[in-house]
Amino acid sequence: MITVANARICTLTLLEGWLQMNDGHITALGPGEPPNTEEIVDAAGQWLLPGFVDTHCHGGGGAALYSGNPGDVIQAARSHLAHGTTTLIASVATMRLDRMLAAATAIARAVATNQAPNIRGIHFEGPFLSPKRRGAQTKSALLTPDERVFADLIDAAGGLAVSMTIAPELPGAIDLIHRHHEQLTFAVGHTDDDGSHTREAFDAGARTATHLFNAMPTMTHRHPGPVGVALLDDRVACELIADGTHLSPEALTVATRTAGPHRSILVTDAMAATGLGDGDYSYADRHVTVHHGIAKLRDTDTLAGSVHFLSDALANVVRLLHLTPPQAAPLVSTNAARHYGRHDRGTIAVGQTADLVLLSEDLTVRSVYLAGKPIDR
Structure with missing residues (x-):
């Protein structure tokens, strides 16, 4: 399980908080501080968008x-x-x-x-x-x-x-x-x-x-x-x-x-x-x-x-x-x-495929996740 914390998450409305992904899908997200988990990625206030x-x-x-x-x-x-x-x-x-x-x-x-x-x-x-x-x-x-x-x-x-x-x-x-x-x-x-x-x-x-x-x-x-x-x-x-x-x-x-x-x-x-x-x-x-x-x-x-x-x-x-x-x-x-009928992706919500992009303040790509796995850039 990977938890991205301290992120500005682009859901239907802006969510400043955390997101968890496991087994290729988004499993939880919420405002504020994340629950304790083994692997936490500090987004440092950066933007988290759907892939x-x-x-x-x-x-x-x-x-x-x-x-x-x-x-x-x-x-x-x-x-x-x-x-x-x-x-x-x-x-x-x-x-x-x-x-x-x-x-x-x-x-x-x-x-x-x-x-x-x-x-x-x-x-x-x-x-x-x-x-x-x-x-x-x-x-x-x-x-x-x-x-x-x-x-x-x-x-x-x-x-x-x-x-x-x-x-x-x-x-x-x-x-x-x-x-x-x-x-x-x-x-x-x-x-x-x-x-x-x-x-x-x-x-x-x-x-x-x-x-x-x-x-x-x-x-x-x-x-x-x-x-x-x-x-x-x-x-x-x-x-x-x-x-x-x-x-x-x-x-x-x-x-x-x-x-x-x-x-x-x-x-x-x-x-x-x-x-x-x-x-x-x-x-x-x-x-x-x-x-x-x-x-x-x-x-x-x-x-x-x-x-x-x-x-x-x-x-x-x-x-x-x-x-x-x-x-x-x-x-x-x-x-x-x-x-194109891909209803399993394109938004950030629980149950969606964990295809995600982390962007800096100036919208430069910092990290990419494909089905919950970080991509080597």
Whole structure:
């Protein structure tokens, strides 16, 4: 049993006190001084949050989650775990179909070894995306929605398929969503839709907007586009990349205030160079330059994901949106866990999985617990 004492615990309301964990779960918590136990960790007044839940991540620590190499999967997963992400959905970018299948298989193999314990599923970002809004996705690999291709991707994931980003205006997209929305969560993204097909997609069962504002038309006074439709649909969760580059503070404010505190989900969309600093990098079929902390496809102005961790996103929204850590915690943990049916995590309460992050006053990650066990950082 481990007891964390003298902590500012981010439950639904701030609790200044102690927490006990045993056998992978939170077993007790309370205000003031803890009961006597053998192992007590003095948090020295630091913040204790639920472990972060990142549902859109492509890599980190010098490795791509979608390279097709289980070793890369393990390396990337560990880099995010060290920064507090205790639940990770590994995102497979759009590549040639055989490479996407190999990537999904490699993720499943890495998970089976128990060496990437924070990976809890796979997100397919494509291949059914709009050529006009493909962003950094490989143009030649884009496909029209196809039942056989969909089935092959799901099979390759080995039971780990959690979500798929799709452009709803493509022929057959709405039908695919309608047929399979109970099998995994569909997300509208990389779309050139004016909003009409997005509305149809949500009615058919899609429940997420992929990195809202990015890789989709802007909202205007006559054409709401996917942004307006997603923000106003209470059934839909909105992914937001709070790295200071993908969204302006104003866009982030509008999104979180409109979608509200329960439908806003911060994601990293992190690429393999996350944590490495500026430079030129090549991973899988992507060639990227990171300059001043901004990742772009080499020799272009196209953003190629981010190079931040969810711990950075938390610090950004606390600063930009003037939130307290307890107010910001749902954006990086609770909301995503609930949206994807992970009701055993994402909050600090008795009975929950003891996935926890201890943060300093300036929101730097100090300690990470995965199922009650401290992670070697």
